[in-house]
Each structure stands twice: as C-alpha cells, then as structure tokens.
Amino acid sequence: MLPQKNLWAMKTMQQIEAELYRAMFRIRRFEETVLDNFPKGVFFGTTHTYLGQEANAVGVLHHMNQDEVVFSNHRCHGHFLAYGGDARALFAELMGKASGVCGGRGGSQHLHWRNFYSNGVQGGIVPIAVGAALAEKRKGARAATVAFLGDGTLGEGVVYEALNLAALWQAPILFVVENNHIAQTTPVELALAGGISARFAAFDIPARELDTSDVMEILPAAGALLEQVRTQSAPRALILHTWRFGPHSKGDDTRPAETIARLRQSRDPLTLHAARLSPAEKEAIEAQVEDEIQRAYQQAFADPYSSIADL
Amino acid sequence: MPTVLDSLNTALRQALTQDERVLILGEDLLDPYGGAFKVTRGLSDAFPGRVLTTPISEAGFTGLAIGMALRGLRPVVEIMFGDFLTLAADQIINHAAKFRWMYNGNKPETERVSLPLVIRTPMGGRRGYGPTHSQTLEKHFLGTPGLVVLAPCALGDPGQLLLDAILFTNDPLLFVENKLLYLAQVQDITQSDDFEFRIHNDRTDAEPGFAAPTYLCRVRGAPPPTLTLTAYGYMAELAQQAQRRLAYEHEVFVELVVPTGLSPCKMHPLLASLERTGRLLAVEEGTRNLGWGAEILARSAEALGARLKRARRLAAHDLPIPASGPLEAHVLPSVENIIQCCLEMTQSD
Numbered sequence: 001m002l003p004q005k006n007l008w009a010m011k012t013m014q015q016i017e018a019e020l021y022r023a024m025f026r027i028r029r030f031e032e033t034v035l036d037n038f039p040k041g042v043f044f045g046t047t048h049t050y051l052g053q054e055a056n057a058v059g060v061l062h063h064m065n066q067d068e069v070v071f072s073n074h075r076c077h078g079h080f081l082a083y084g085g086d087a088r089a090l091f092a093e094l095m096g097k098a099s100g101v102c103g104g105r106g107g108s109q110h111l112h113w114r115n116f117y118s119n120g121v122q123g124g125i126v127p128i129a130v131g132a133a134l135a136e137k138r139k140g141a142r143a144a145t146v147a148f149l150g151d152g153t154l155g156e157g158v159v160y161e162a163l164n165l166a167a168l169w170q171a172p173i174l175f176v177v178e179n180n181h182i183a184q185t186t187p188v189e190l191a192l193a194g195g196i197s198a199r200f201a202a203f204d205i206p207a208r209e210l211d212t213s214d215v216m217e218i219l220p221a222a223g224a225l226l227e228q229v230r231t232q233s234a235p236r237a238l239i240l241h242t243w244r245f246g247p248h249s250k251g252d253d254t255r256p257a258e259t260i261a262r263l264r265q266s267r268d269p270l271t272l273h274a275a276r277l278s279p280a281e282k283e284a285i286e287a288q289v290e291d292e293i294q295r296a297y298q299q300a301f302a303d304p305y306s307s308i309a310d311l
Numbered sequence: 312m313p314t315v316l317d318s319l320n321t322a323l324r325q326a327l328t329q330d331e332r333v334l335i336l337g338e339d340l341l342d343p344y345g346g347a348f349k350v351t352r353g354l355s356d357a358f359p360g361r362v363l364t365t366p367i368s369e370a371g372f373t374g375l376a377i378g379m380a381l382r383g384l385r386p387v388v389e390i391m392f393g394d395f396l397t398l399a400a401d402q403i404i405n406h407a408a409k410f411r412w413m414y415n416g417n418k419p420e421t422e423r424v425s426l427p428l429v430i431r432t433p434m435g436g437r438r439g440y441g442p443t444h445s446q447t448l449e450k451h452f453l454g455t456p457g458l459v460v461l462a463p464c465a466l467g468d469p470g471q472l473l474l475d476a477i478l479f480t481n482d483p484l485l486f487v488e489n490k491l492l493y494l495a496q497v498q499d500i501t502q503s504d505d506f507e508f509r510i511h512n513d514r515t516d517a518e519p520g521f522a523a524p525t526y527l528c529r530v531r532g533a534p535p536p537t538l539t540l541t542a543y544g545y546m547a548e549l550a551q552q553a554q555r556r557l558a559y560e561h562e563v564f565v566e567l568v569v570p571t572g573l574s575p576c577k578m579h580p581l582l583a584s585l586e587r588t589g590r591l592l593a594v595e596e597g598t599r600n601l602g603w604g605a606e607i608l609a610r611s612a613e614a615l616g617a618r619l620k621r622a623r624r625l626a627a628h629d630l631p632i633p634a635s636g637p638l639e640a641h642v643l644p645s646v647e648n649i650i651q652c653c654l655e656m657t658q659s660d
C-alpha cells in the first residue's frame with residue numbers, strides 16, 4: 001500500500017502523475033462523502049476535512065518509506081489516506097465501528113496505524129514527533145519523520161520547545177506547516193506576529209516556502225527536503241501556503257462565500273493537476289476512486305459498532 | 312544501609328547497564344553536578360550520550376521522551392521539582408496516558424503501541440523552598456486512566472521499585488520521590504529490632520506489570536493494633552515515628568500500611584488491616600481537600616460499611632506552602648499531629 005522507495009527511478013512521469021491524481025481525488029471524495037453524510041447522523045463527534053489541501057499530504061507523503069514515521073493533527077484524514085491508510089477503516093472510525101482504525105475509540109482526530117500517529121491537541125504532538133525522530137536516529141535507521149502542523153498551532157509554546165530541541169539534537173524530521181490562512185475562524189493576521197520562516201530561521205532550521213496548490217511543485221520540494229533530512233540527519237521545514245475550501249469542521253465557515261468560490265477557481269489542486277492527464281485517464285481514475293469510496297462507506301456503514309465488552 | 316538517594320542512583324545505573332534502550336533526560340543532569348538533587352550523579356560520565364541534559368522545557372522534553380517511548384526506547388525523565396510537572400501535564404495526561412488505550416482499540420498484539428516511560432520527580436516541602444518548590448502535587452495526577460503513579464518509601468528497596476518500573480513498565484509512570492526521603496537510610500525490613508514488617512506483593516488490584524509492594528508495619532511484640540494508619544513516601548517515615556511513640560509513650564498500638572502504588576489504587580492490604588482494627592487514619596503531605604486520603608476513606612467506607620467504625624484524614628492545610636520555617640511546619644502534618652489524631656480516635660469510644 002505504501003509507495004515504493006525509488007519513486008522516480010521505477011515509474012514514468014505519466015504514471016507518477018496519475019498516481020498523484022488518484023491519491024488526491026481519493027481524499028477529495030472521502031471528505032465530500034463525510035460532509036454529505038454527516039447530517040444523517042452516521043458519524044460521531046465532529047470532523048475537520050482536508051478539502052483544498054490535498055496536494056500537501058500527497059506531495060509530501062508520497063516520498064515516505066515503510067519504516068518512516070508520520071505525526072499528524074486534527075485535520076488528519078488527508079494525511080492518513082495519503083500515507084496509505086484504508087478508507088473503509090477511516091469511515092468506520094468516524095462511525096464508531098469495531099472495524100475502525102482504532103476500533104472507534106479515537107474518532108476523527110485520534111488515529112494510529114503502522115507508523116502514523118495523530119492527536120487532537122494542537123501542537124502537543126510536535127515534541128513527540130521530535131522524540132520519535134531521535135529514537136529512529138539512535139536505532140541507526142536513516143528514517144525520516146514528518147510532523148504536520150497548522151498556522152494556528154504556531155501559537156502554542158511547546159512547538160518552540162520542540163523546534164529548539166530538534167535543532168539542538170539534530171533530529172531527522174521534516175516539519176510541514178500548512179498555512180491555510182485560518183485557524184477555526186481566526187484569520188492568520190489576527191494570530192501570528194512575524195513570519196513563519198523566521199521562526200525556523202531562529203533555530204537554524206533550513207526552511208523552504210511554497211505558495212502553491214500544485215502537487216508537482218510540492219512533490220520535488222518535499223522530496224529534496226526529506227532527502228536532506230535522511231542524509232544529513234537534521235531537521236528541515238516546509239512551509240506550504242494553502243487554502244481550506246470547506247468549513248473548519250462542519251457548517252462553521254465564517255468566510256464570505258465569494259472568497260471560497262474564488263479560491264476553488266484558482267487554487268484547486270485537483271483542477272491544477274488534472275490538466276496533466278488525458279480526459280480518458282482522468283475519468284477512469286475518478287470512476288475507480290468513486291467506486292472505492294462508495295464501497296468503503298457502505299462497508300463501514302454495515303459494520304457493527306464497537307463492543308462495550310472490548311473496552 | 313544506603314540512603315534512599317544512593318538506592319535510586321544505583322537503580323538508574325543498573326537500568327542503564329542492563330538495557331541499552333534506557334536513557335535519561337532532564338535539566339542539569341550532567342556531571343559533576345549530576346542533577347539538582349544528585350540522583351543522577353556519576354551517570355553521565357559512566358554512560359556518555361545516554362544522560363541528556365535538556366533546556367528548561369519540561370513539556371518539550373517530556374514530549375520527546377513520549378516519542379522515544381513510542382518508538383521503542385525506554386526513556387526516564389527527571390522533572391527537577393515536582394511543582395513543574397504542571398508544565399508537562401498536557402503531555403502526560405493528553406498524550407502519554409491516552410495513547411495506549413486510544414490507539415490500540417482493535418489492534419492485534421503486534422500492531423499495538425506501548426509507552427514505557429518513567430517520569431521521576433522530587434516532591435514535597437520541609438526545606439523552606441516556598442510556594443513553588445515545596446508542593447506535593449501528585450494528587451492532580453492520581454486517577455488518570457493510563458497513568459501509573461508510584462511513590463517509593465524508605466522501607467524495603469526503593470531502588471528496586473525504580474529499576475522494575477524502568478525495565479518493565481509498558482505504561483507511562485510517574486515516580487514521586489519525596490525530597491526528605493533522599494537522605495533517609497533505607498530500612499532493611501528483614502532485620503529490624505523495633506518493628507515487624509510484612510510485605511504484600513500480590514496482584515489483587517490493577518498492577519503496572521510488576522509488583523509495587525505495600526508494606527505493613529507493627530511495633531515488634533506489640534498487642535493487636537486498634538487503628539490502621541496509612542501513609543506513603545516521606546509521610547510514612549513520620550507515621551512510623553508516631554507509631555513508635557504511640558506504643559512506648561501512650562500504649563496505643565497501630566498498624567502502619569505503606570503503599571508504593573498510588574494509582575491505580577491498591578486497597579487489598581489496607582482493607583485487610585481495617586478488618587482487624589476498624590479504625591482508619593490516612594496521612595498525606597498534599598492538601599486535604601479532594602486528595603489521596605479522601606479516596607482512601609471513600610473506598611474503605613464502600614468496602615467495609617459499618618465495620619469501619621472511625622475514619623479521618625490528616626493532610627496539609629489547604630494553603631500554598633510558606634517559606635518561613637515555623638509557618639511551613641504548621642501547614643504540613645507532623646508527628647505530633649499524627650499522635651494527637653490517633654489518640655483522639657482510639658480513646659473516644
């Protein structure tokens with residue numbers, strides 16, 4: 001399920017482009033299915049969809065090897081699916097089913113599968129990711145760890161403790177800041193003084209900044225940074241300026257509808273990347289993914305709830 | 312006999328020797344200083360690269376240790392003063408304590424996470440350090456699902472308890488070391504002229520994967536006890552002093568029950584003692600309201616019903632700890648307080 005190590009060597013550019021489109025479309029349809037069905041009462045709690053940010057997870061995580069480690073946050077469905085996670089297990093987790101990723105104990109924000117971990121406390125998992133990276137380093141593995149965090153999470157103090165320690169002890173970790181310009185309802189301008197890259201510069205962590213929704217820009221940038229993380233066993237940062245298309249969770253978007261419509265026009269990672277595929281190829285991928293997602297949803301729906309006896 | 316400090320230091324040395332996955336993180340740990348209370352003295356010289364002195368970032372390095380534990384190491388964290396546990400509380404409660412349960416829901420054994428992490432910290436007052444360096448804060452962590460809390464005492468082998476915790480725990484574990492215990496001599500419970508000891512290592516309550524013993528102590532040759540006194544950590548030392556004076560000066564005979572496992576709460580040995588005495592006094596250095604003693608009394612009442620004739624708590628006043636010697640001594644429970652309380656409880660019926 002996880003992508004092969006030598007992505008570039010083993011595949012043609014066309015194959016890679018198709019794979020990326022499939023991965024992004026899978027996330028898109030998963031999230032839309034979640035939002036469409038939430039009002040029916042099939043899911044517990046809340047959700048934070050990855051609509052509009054698909055290129056970030058896909059562009060970064062396509063480079064991960066089997067033994068490498070990913071730490072994610074509340075907005076984790078896209079990260080999880082791009083990591084290779086199973087759509088049925090994720091639907092089932094949101095539905096509180098026994099077949100869910102964590103048997104329904106975690107729900108939308110609290111996932112663990114293989115080397116993928118997420119939690120629902122902003123910033124709290126960042127030092128944990130640094131510790132994981134250092135553990136891999138101590139084991140002598142040349143494994144990279146990736147930690148995703150949002151712009152709003154840059155307000156948490158523990159993030160800076162983690163950056164300091166990562167730099168001080170040269171943790172092989174890539175911090176991926178997804179600046180979608182908003183935290184719940186708070187625009188980044190109301191929450192963040194100074195620049196994002198300056199934060200990493202303060203700790204001598206080299207950072208690359210991209211303002212794009214094109215997966216073909218994110219992919220090589222992330223690949224180069226991850227290679228530096230592995231070979232130099234040191235931290236790097238990738239700052240991705242991006243846009244959230246959906247509500248923060250569900251039905252709680254305070255931004256004007258025109259703003260979102262404009263973003264969907266100009267910054268949709270799927271539209272941008274679809275231009276590289278032939279219409280037939282695009283259609284075929286979409287049909288397959290549609291089928292996969294609908295089946296995953298139906299299967300999860302039919303699965304039994306977690307048993308109280310297993311608590 | 313060694314001091315408790317020696318015993319803990321030896322345990323850390325053994326842990327580093329016996330398991331290469333063990334490493335220690337905390338502030339100012341490097342030799343020649345060896346930590347604010349010297350528990351790690353000599354270790355950074357003996358184990359280069361495995362004793363990591365950290366920036367002043369309690370949440371940060373506790374988080375690092377959680378990540379290390381998730382990925383197969385067995386880290387030991389030292390929080391310089393127990394008061395500063397609050398800075399790492401989110402890491403402990405919302406991360407470390409949750410992960411095993413939250414992530415392992417339906418997973419087969421091989422895909423589960425474990426989190427072998429020991430967080431050691433000196434707690435307690437009576438040294439004039441004032442309101443932010445003298446507290447007994449473990450009550451805020453007791454009862455957190457997924458977190459084990461242990462408190463060594465001078466009885467038996469405090470180092471062995473620490474060594475077992477480091478080598479065998481699969482859960483995050485808080486190891487609370489009262490500062491005044493450090494210089495206390497370890498009491499060999501197999502050869503005491505003054506006291507008779509029994510040790511309970513049974514697994515009648517939830518266990519952290521190894522035995523956290525409970526000690527039962529009586530004055531040697533005394534008649535059957537009429538009251539059960541329970542205390543942990545350094546408070547157990549003071550309770551033992553009170554126990555001796557009660558016997559010799561007042562002819563009141565009490566049984567002392569000293570748990571080393573605070574959470575999950577090990578009740579079996581205490582309840583067995585209460586079946587004999589029907590009277591309970593719980594003594595703690597933490598504040599009185601909603602604390603450890605309250606839980607002990609509640610559980611005892613639930614288990615014994617009318618067979619529990621009298622029950623009281625003795626604890627710190629519900630105030631911050633003052634720096635001034637006489638004020639601090641007044642706020643914290645003393646040997647005199649314990650004696651007084653025991654006399655009241657045994658004489659009035």
Ligand SMILES: Cc1ncc(C[n+]2csc(CCOP(=O)(O)OP(=O)(O)O)c2C)c(N)n1
Pocket residue numbers: 048074075120121122123149150151152153154180182183184248
């Ligand atoms: C410590 C903490 N405080 C508040 C919240 C509630 N909360 C959940 S997501 C969120 C916004 C996060 O914004 P950002 O980091 O920009 O990520 P985004 O949602 O934009 O992906 C908030 C405030 C939380 N989960 N954790």
Ligand SMILES: [Mg+2]
Pocket residue numbers: 150151152178179180181182183184
């Ligand atoms: Mg944001």
